[in-house]
Amino acid sequence: MTVFLCGFMGCGKSTIGKLAAKKLGCGFCDTDDLIVRTLEMTIPEIFEKKGEPFFRQTEAEIVKSLCGKTTVAACGGGAMLNPDTAKAAKDAGAEIIFLDVPFEVCYDRIKGDTNRPIVMRSTKEELCELYNSRRDVYLRHSTIRLECGGSPVENAELIARSLRK
Template sequence: MTVFLCGFMGCGKSTIGKLAAKKLGCGFCDTDDIIVRTLEMTIPEIFEKKGEPFFRQTEAEIVKSLCGKTTVAACGGGAMLNPDTAKAAKDSGSAVIFLDVPFETCYQRIKDDTNRPIVVKSTKEELEALYNSRRDIYLKHCTARIDCTGSPVENTDRIVEVLRK
């Protein structure tokens, strides 16, 4: 089964995803890393040279290509915002797990990250508005919501528990 982790930038998808994959005995991938390797450009370069819509289309294709694989996939913050991508993931029998973390925690993790074009060009208030608009979409498109206010190990245990039910 494919396990897609979704949530806002800085919610811990990559950190928790690696731990969950190890605990579940399967592979791990990060969709942003796959995009960077495939296009041989950094995310800021992709946004600058090709635009965000191109990035989102590439992201959607990668998510769809992972359906049916035995892996935990950390998705970019915008991956499951696309209803077609979220539907493809759900319809494939994949788990789409929303890692729910308070905005302030995410912000502290991402505020100085120059590899995130949306962060670089946005104020804290704009990022919080984006977080608030995305949260309802994550909830709508996920198969499970995990409160990730604990440690990475605790959050991983919560995911494994949900998957084993």
């Protein structure tokens, strides 16, 4: 089974995803890491030299390539905003789990992160607006929504339980 974790930057997709993969006895990958390795560039370099649309297209291709694999994949914050990507994942039978975490928690984790071009060029208010607009899309495109207010271990257990149902 393929499991895609989606949610705003800083919601814990990578941290929780690694733990959930162990609980489920499957592999783990981070789509941002796969993009960096594939293009041999950092995310800021990709945004600067190739542009955000190129990054998003590459991201969509990576997500589609993971469909059908037995893995938990932490998606970049924008991956499941693309309706075609979300549809491809759903059509492949993947679960798309939205890790719902309050903005303030996410913001505390991402502020000042130089590896996040959107964070570096945005004010807190702009990021809050982006969070609010993306949240509705995550809700529409996900198959499972989990409120992730606990520890990473507790949140990973929530994922495992929700998939065993």
